[in-house]
Amino acid sequence: xxxxxxxxxxxFSALLGGAAHAQSVKLGVLNDMSGLYADISGPGSVVAANMxxxxxxxxxxxxxxxxxxxxxxxxxxxxxxxxRKWYDSDGVDMILDVTTSSVALAVSDVTREKKKIFxxxxxxxxxxxxxxxxxxxxxxxxxxxxxxxxTGTAMTKAGGKSWFFLAADYAxxxxxxxxxxxxxxxAGGTVLGTVKHPLNTSDFSSFLLQAQASKAKVIALANxxxxxxxxxxxxxxxxxxQGGQSLAGLxxxxxxxxxxxxxxxxxxxxxxxxxxxxxxxxxxxSKKFAERFNGKMPTSSQAGVYSSVxxxxxxxxxxxxxxxxxxxxxxxxxxxxxxxxxKGSIRVDGRAIHPMYLYEVKKPxxxxxxxxxxxxxxxxxxxxxxxxxxxxxxxxxxxx
Numbered sequence: 001x002x003x004x005x006x007x008x009x010x011x012f013s014a015l016l017g018g019a020a021h022a023q024s025v026k027l028g029v030l031n032d033m034s035g036l037y038a039d040i041s042g043p044g045s046v047v048a049a050n051m052x053x054x055x056x057x058x059x060x061x062x063x064x065x066x067x068x069x070x071x072x073x074x075x076x077x078x079x080x081x082x083x084r085k086w087y088d089s090d091g092v093d094m095i096l097d098v099t100t101s102s103v104a105l106a107v108s109d110v111t112r113e114k115k116k117i118f119x120x121x122x123x124x125x126x127x128x129x130x131x132x133x134x135x136x137x138x139x140x141x142x143x144x145x146x147x148x149x150x151t152g153t154a155m156t157k158a159g160g161k162s163w164f165f166l167a168a169d170y171a172x173x174x175x176x177x178x179x180x181x182x183x184x185x186x187a188g189g190t191v192l193g194t195v196k197h198p199l200n201t202s203d204f205s206s207f208l209l210q211a212q213a214s215k216a217k218v219i220a221l222a223n224x225x226x227x228x229x230x231x232x233x234x235x236x237x238x239x240x241x242q243g244g245q246s247l248a249g250l251x252x253x254x255x256x257x258x259x260x261x262x263x264x265x266x267x268x269x270x271x272x273x274x275x276x277x278x279x280x281x282x283x284x285x286s287k288k289f290a291e292r293f294n295g296k297m298p299t300s301s302q303a304g305v306y307s308s309v310x311x312x313x314x315x316x317x318x319x320x321x322x323x324x325x326x327x328x329x330x331x332x333x334x335x336x337x338x339x340x341x342x343k344g345s346i347r348v349d350g351r352a353i354h355p356m357y358l359y360e361v362k363k364p365x366x367x368x369x370x371x372x373x374x375x376x377x378x379x380x381x382x383x384x385x386x387x388x389x390x391x392x393x394x395x396x397x398x399x400x
Contacts, residue, residue, distance in 0.1 A: 022062045022063070023062065023063050023064065023317075023322055024064040024065070024066075025063070025064070025065050025066075025093045025094070025313075026065070026067075026068065026090070026091050026092045027049060027053070027065060027066070027067050027068070027092070027309060027312075028067075028068050028082075028083075028086045028092040028094070028095045028096065029045050029049050029067060029068070029069040029095075029096045030069070030070050030072055030079060030082055030083065030086075030095050030096070030097060030103075030107065031045055031069075031071070031072065031097045031098060031099045031100075031122050032074050032100060032122075033069065033071035034071055035073065035074055035200065036199070036200050036225040036226040037074070037099040037100065039225070039253075039255040039256075039259070040099060040253050040256075040301050041097050041121070041122040041299070041301045043293075044293050044296065044299070045069075045096070045097045045121070045122070045302050045305045046067060047289065047292050047302070048289065048298060048302045048303065048309075049067045049096060049305050049306065049309050050067050051288065051289065051306055052305075052307075052310045052313070053065040053066075053067055053313070055310070056310060056313045056317075057313075060317050062317070063313060063316060063317055065313065068086075068090070068092065070082045070086075072098070072100070074099075074100045074199065074200075076102045076106035077106075078103075079098065079100075079103035079104075079106050079107050080106045080107060080109075080110050083095060083107045083114075084110055084114075087110070087111075087116055092116075093117070093324075094116055094117035094312060095116070095119070096119050096121065096305050096308060096309065097120070097121045097304075098122055098123045099123060099301070100122075100123060100170075101123045101124050101125035101127075101170070101171040101172035101175060102171040102172070104120050104122075104128060105123075105125065105127065105132055108128060108132065108134050108136075108137045111136050111137065112136050112137070115136060115324050115325070116136060116324055117312065117324050117327060117328060118134070118137045119137075119138045119140055119309075119312060120137065120138065120139045120140060120141075121140050121302075121304030121308060122141075123172070124143055124144050124175070124224070125143065125144055125172055125175040126143040126144045126179060126392070127171070127175060128143070128350070129143065129347075129349040129350045129351040129392055129394060130349075130387075130393055130394055131392075131393045131394070131395075133350055133394035133396055135350075135396060136324060136328060138308065138328075138331065138346055138350045138351075138352055139350055139351050140304045140307065140308040140352045141273050141300055141303075141304030141308075142251075142271075142272070142300065142356070143351070143387075144172070144175040144178075144180075145179045145386060145387040146271065146273075146380075146386050146387075147176060147179070147250050147251055147271050148179035148180035148250070149179075149183050149271075149356075149384075149385070149386075149387075150271030150356055150357075150358050150380055150385075151180075151248055151249075151250055151270060151271045152179075152183035152184050152220075152248070152250070153184075153186070153187045154269065154377070154378065155218055155248055155269060156183070156184050156187035156188060156189040157188075160217045160246055160248070161188065161217060162189065162191075162192050162215075162217045163180075163181075163189060163190070163191045163216050163219075163220050163248075164191070164193050164194070164210075164211045164216035164218070164219050165181075165193070165194040165195070165219075165220045165222050166194075166197060166208070166211060166220070166221050166222065166223065167194055167196050167197070167222035167223065168196070168197060168198075168199055168222060168223035168224070168227055169197060172223075172224065173222045173223055176222040176250050177194060177220075177222045180220060192215075192216045193210070193214050193216075195210045195211065197223070197227070199227070200226070201230065202230060203234075204230055204234045205234060208231070208234055208235055208238055208240065209238075211245075212238065212240055212243070212245065216245065217244075217245060217246060218245070219240065219245055219247055219248070220248040220250055221247065221249050221250055221251075222250050222251075223251070224251040224253075228249055228251065228256055229256050229259050232265065232268070233264060235247055236264050241267075247268060248269065249270050250270075250271075251270075252268065252270040252272075253272075253301065254276065254297060254300075254371075254373060254374070255296070255299050257361055257373045257374075258373065262361065262363065262367055262373065265361045266361050266362065266363045266364065267361060267363070268360070268361040269359070269360050269361075270359055270360075270361070271356055271357070271358055271359070271380075272300050272359055272374075273300045273304065273354065273355075273356055273357070274299075274300035274303040274304070274340055274341060275357065275374050276298060276303075276371065277371070277372065277374070281340060282303075282339075282340055285298070285306070285339065285340060286298055289302070289306075297371045303340050304341075306340065307339075307340050307341055308352075311336060311338070311346075312327065312331065314334065315327045315331045315334060318330055331346055332345075332347075332348065336352060338354070341355075342354050342355045342382070344382050347389055348389070348396050349389060349392055349394035349396055349397055350394075351389075351392075353382050353383075353385065354382055354385065355380060355382050356380040356385040356386075357376055357380065358376070358377040358380065359374040359375065359377060360374070360375055360377050361373060361374060362374065362375055
């Protein structure tokens with residue numbers, strides 16, 4: 001009897017010890033849930049985060065994770081206020097996604113102050129790993145330098161030597177114009193001019209007329225979401241491409257091409273980190289995602305949320321901690337070997353590096369199905385896809 005009681009006591013102590021080591025984390029998906037970027041990230045990013053949580057916790061019973069979501073309405077003050085509330089009173093441990101670069105920069109400042117982890121998938125400005133880098137921010141999916149390096153360099157080398165920009169008038173548009181201008185000039189091209197437009201513009205006629213009058217070989221769209229699709233549709237109506245000028249969609253997502261249709265979007269060259277039909281692994285993930293999200297295939301931002309959550313949870317499990325400094329150190333130590341984004345790593349500046357891809361939108365006659373939209377033009381290897389560490393001016397990088 002004494003032996004049985006002793007064994008029972010040991011077992012109960014072990015159970016308590018195991019419970020004590022269990023980690024419970026709360027993840028906040030913050031993005032544009034209802035505006036011009038909702039199809040890029042929006043509710044689909046919440047679905048992707050939950051898929052990652054369910055997959056990981058099914059094999060790691062000692063990890064508990066909850067996902068919450070909020071709409072920042074593309075306003076930095078609202079994004080900052082949500083982030084503070086989540087951290088101060090709602091128990092959120094890390095924030096994900098954050099479309100709209102101005103909001104992402106604001107949230108990055110809050111997370112630095114609060115010493116919490118921020119994993120960006122939807123925001124694009126390369127300043128997040130440049131002059132505005134933070135020890136608590138990871139930029140996962142893409143950035144303006146990678147887009148410029150892919151599309152800008154390729155189109156210039158293919159003969160598009162003169163460029164004119166239509167740029168969204170906020171942090172993302174400015175960063176994308178800046179980074180693409182540098183890539184174009186490095187490849188031997190010139191920039192003839194720029195016109196800036198307000199966020200969420202419906203009428204691009206005056207901007208397109210200026211671009212058309214410039215006679216630039218390439219009209220570059222330094223915008224995203226419905227701003228890009230509206231500009232492309234109206235450019236088609238103006239007969240711009242028929243007149244010999246090319247359109248460069250510097251940030252185009254699969255949801256944008258689906259909205260445009262192949263008849264309008266055909267021939268558009270773009271750079272992406274992920275496409276649903278790239279590999280067996282991307283197809284398997286995308287099929288599961290579509291089953292949970294109204295038949296829609298995931299965008300690269302949504303796929304990035306899924307993958308970044310998995311990497312974070314792996315670090316939490318490995319360290320048996322959710323302390324931000326401990327988990328961040330582990331995330332940067334662990335190599336990325338991701339089913340959706342390939343092999344890579346997280347650098348000291350917070351940039352997650354992995355391959356990028358240059359795609360061309362198919363002609364309607366080339367497509368074999370509703371979501372069959374891209375063909376691969378080139379693979380940009382990991383070591384070339386993102387800005388060199390020495391060129392970002394990130395204070396975390398030791399240059400001596």
